[in-house]
Amino acid sequence: xxxxxxxxxxxxxxxxxxxxxxxxxxxxxxxxxxxxxxxxxxxxxxxxxxxxxxxxxxxxxxxxxxxxxxxxxxxxxxxxxxxxxxxxxxxxxxxxxxxxxxxxxxxxxxxxxxxxxxxxxxxxxxxxxxxx
Numbered sequence: 200x201x202x203x204x205x206x207x208x209x210x211x212x213x214x215x216x217x218x219x220x221x222x223x224x225x226x227x228x229x230x231x232x233x234x235x236x237x238x239x240x241x242x243x244x245x246x247x248x249x250x251x252x253x254x255x256x257x258x259x260x261x262x263x264x265x266x267x268x269x270x271x272x273x274x275x276x277x278x279x280x281x282x283x284x285x286x287x288x289x290x291x292x293x294x295x296x297x298x299x300x301x302x303x304x305x306x307x308x309x310x311x312x313x314x315x316x317x318x319x320x321x322x323x324x325x326x327x328x329x330x331x
Contacts, residue, residue: 221248221278239292
């Protein structure tokens with residue numbers, strides 16, 4: 200929960216929004232992996248966002264979380280889609296997608312997205328409470 204008195208009221212919302220966007224993109228990428236599970240030569244893809252966010256928050260190491268979030272440049276937080284294990288294959292045809300594993304990743308990502316939505320909603324409830 201943010202302390203709205205010490206930060207811009209939208210600092211947390213902006214960071215959470217970027218994280219939700221990344222989770223949405225990851226959902227699309229995982230769905231694409233599942234769709235291509237039988238495509239010869241297809242390599243699974245994933246999205247890198249958490250590393251960028253952790254790096255952005257670590258840059259101001261000895262500061263409060265409010266200060267760290269306030270310092271995050273959301274324009275630099277962009278999810279990056281990459282090919283995962285490009286040199287590895289489960290099958291002779293060169294494909295490295297395991298549909299069962301992708302299903303687990305999809306379920307996990309959906310929980311993450313729902314958690315981010317709830318967090319954004321809570322930030323707006325906090326703002327509404329302060330404005331009363």
